[in-house]
Amino acid sequence: MAAAIKQEPRDRAWSEICDLGLQSHVADLDAHSFCVIPPEIANPNGLADRMLEALLDIAEKRNGERPDLETGATHANQPNMHFGAKNDRFGRDELKDQTPAVAPNIPEASDSPFGDRMHSIFFEDEVFADALINPPLLAIVTYLLGYSAVLSNMGCWMKGPNKSNFPLHTDAGGMPSPLPTMSYTAQCTYLLTDFDREKGATAIVPGSHKWCRNPVGIERDLSHHENAIPIEGKAGSLVVWPGNAWHAAYNRTAPGLRVSVTVYFCRPFMRPLEDFIGRVPQEMIDKYGPRLPMVLQQGCVPGYASQGDRISDTARAERVIDAFEADVGVGGLRDKDDQFH
Ligand SMILES: O=C(O)CCC(=O)C(=O)O
Ligand SMILES: [Fe+2]
Numbered sequence: 001m002a003a004a005i006k007q008e009p010r011d012r013a014w015s016e017i018c019d020l021g022l023q024s025h026v027a028d029l030d031a032h033s034f035c036v037i038p039p040e041i042a043n044p045n046g047l048a049d050r051m052l053e054a055l056l057d058i059a060e061k062r063n064g065e066r067p068d069l070e071t072g073a074t075h076a077n078q079p080n081m082h083f084g085a086k087n088d089r090f091g092r093d094e095l096k097d098q099t100p101a102v103a104p105n106i107p108e109a110s111d112s113p114f115g116d117r118m119h120s121i122f123f124e125d126e127v128f129a130d131a132l133i134n135p136p137l138l139a140i141v142t143y144l145l146g147y148s149a150v151l152s153n154m155g156c157w158m159k160g161p162n163k164s165n166f167p168l169h170t171d172a173g174g175m176p177s178p179l180p181t182m183s184y185t186a187q188c189t190y191l192l193t194d195f196d197r198e199k200g201a202t203a204i205v206p207g208s209h210k211w212c213r214n215p216v217g218i219e220r221d222l223s224h225h226e227n228a229i230p231i232e233g234k235a236g237s238l239v240v241w242p243g244n245a246w247h248a249a250y251n252r253t254a255p256g257l258r259v260s261v262t263v264y265f266c267r268p269f270m271r272p273l274e275d276f277i278g279r280v281p282q283e284m285i286d287k288y289g290p291r292l293p294m295v296l297q298q299g300c301v302p303g304y305a306s307q308g309d310r311i312s313d314t315a316r317a318e319r320v321i322d323a324f325e326a327d328v329g330v331g332g333l334r335d336k337d338d339q340f341h
Contacts, residue, residue: 006331009147009340016139025240026143032206033245039236041136042190047127048236051261052192054125055156058118067116067158069193072256075160078112113166113249115159115258120274122154126284132263132295133288137188140240141265144183146340147324147333150297152185152266153273159200159249159258166249167220168205168228173243173266177213182339185243185266191233192259200252201230202239208246215246222248268300277302277313290324299324 007015017026025035039048060066068074122128131137132151141149152173173185195201205227218224230250231239241247252258266272276296285293293299299320304310321333335341 006325006329009330009332009335009338012328012330013139013142013147013340016135017143020136020139022136022139025140029140029144029240029242033209034204034206034231034239034241034247035140036231036233037136037140037238037240039234042134042238043236044134045130047130047134048190048192050127051131051190052235052259054127055118055121055158055192055259055261058121058124058156059116059158062118063116067257067259069257069259070255072160072252075115075158075257077162078115078160080110080112080164111162111164113162113164113251115157115162118156118158119153121156121261122151122274122276123279128154128261129284129288129292131190131261133292134238137238137240137263138291138295141186141188142340144186144240144242145265145267146338147294147328147330148268148299148321148341149186149265149295150268150272150300151274151276151295152264152270154261154263157258157260157262159252161253161255162200162251165203165222165251168203168215168222168225168246168248169220170214170246171241171243171264172214173270175243179212179214179244181210181212183242183244184270185264187241187243187247188263188265189239190261190263191235191237191239192261193235193257194233195230195237195239195258195260196232197230197250198252198254199256200250200254200258201232203228203248203250204231204241205229205246209242209244211246212244220248222250265295268297272297275302290320290327293320294324 025037028035056067065074171185171187172179203222280293280296299317301313301317325333332338333341
């Protein structure tokens with residue numbers, strides 16, 4: 001029997017973009033360093049509302065109080081704490097998923113520029129697998145990082161009224177300048193509430209991904225950066241930028257909460273922030289199909305601790321890649337000379 005003809009990864013990636021009507025969004029991404037995919041495309045089956053409900057439950061479980069979406073009082077002017085510090089607001093000795101440290105190279109802020117960040121949410125509710133496997137999200141990620149892209153982390157940001165901007169930075173994953181012209185990381189943000197300047201939107205410097213370097217010194221200060229603009233969008237939109245884009249966040253002056261979920265991807269040879277290897281239940285793979293284990297790192301070989309690990313982990317990774325290639329009818333996922341591999 002003749003072998004089925006397999007599509008080249010680059011052709012397949014482009015036909016997915018066209019099938020989903022994402023061409024103009026890809027053009028935005030290439031020219032302006034970001035795109036906003038509207039709810040009509042990005043938000044099937046009330047995905048954003050389902051995520052928001054799940055996150056309010058998770059926040060209540062972790063922090064002991066239900067977030068106040070209307071006033072934002074539960075999150076207003078959160079203290080700017082360092083990792084491990086006690087958050088008196090919650091009267092706990094142990095820090096749950098509250099405000100993270102301000103990195104040493106970010107100027108001291110009067111309150112938290114981030115609000116409450118909740119990490120490790122993926123297995124808390126199946127809606128997050130729906131969000132990960134959402135076709136427009138995966139099509140844009142594949143355009144930027146290829147079919148072997150993996151999830152680095154998925155997390156929630158809940159921000160109330162605050163004073164501090166979040167300084168400009170790239171999401172290049174810690175790579176030093178000069179950054180590569182080709183994307184190695186990509187940040188996808190589901191807006192679960194409306195974003196605009198007063199509501200504490202993400203800021204971006206259009207065109208900055210082409211500069212191929214990280215901002216330094218005063219360049220990081222959003223209030224001094226005249227070319228930065230707010231990313232505006234309705235709840236249910238999906239915003240995407242390549243790792244090289246200079247971005248930040250405005251403080252929130254309006255009452256209420258800004259809630260988003262970020263889905264951050266990297267190429268498979270990089271060290272992801274979350275470890276999914278060996279943690280994905282078979283029922284989940286059966287339900288979502290062979291792209292799910294690919295993006296959840298099962299096609300990667302982690303650092304090994306023994307001869308046996310190296311052999312069995314490699315065998316597992318090969319099986320996952322083979323299953324994906326066979327299912328999708330795409331070849332060349334091991335061809336490192338194709339940036340869409
Ligand atoms: O809080 C924001 O809007 C910016 C978040 C950010 O830097 C990111 O998602 O990579
Ligand atoms: Fe970022």
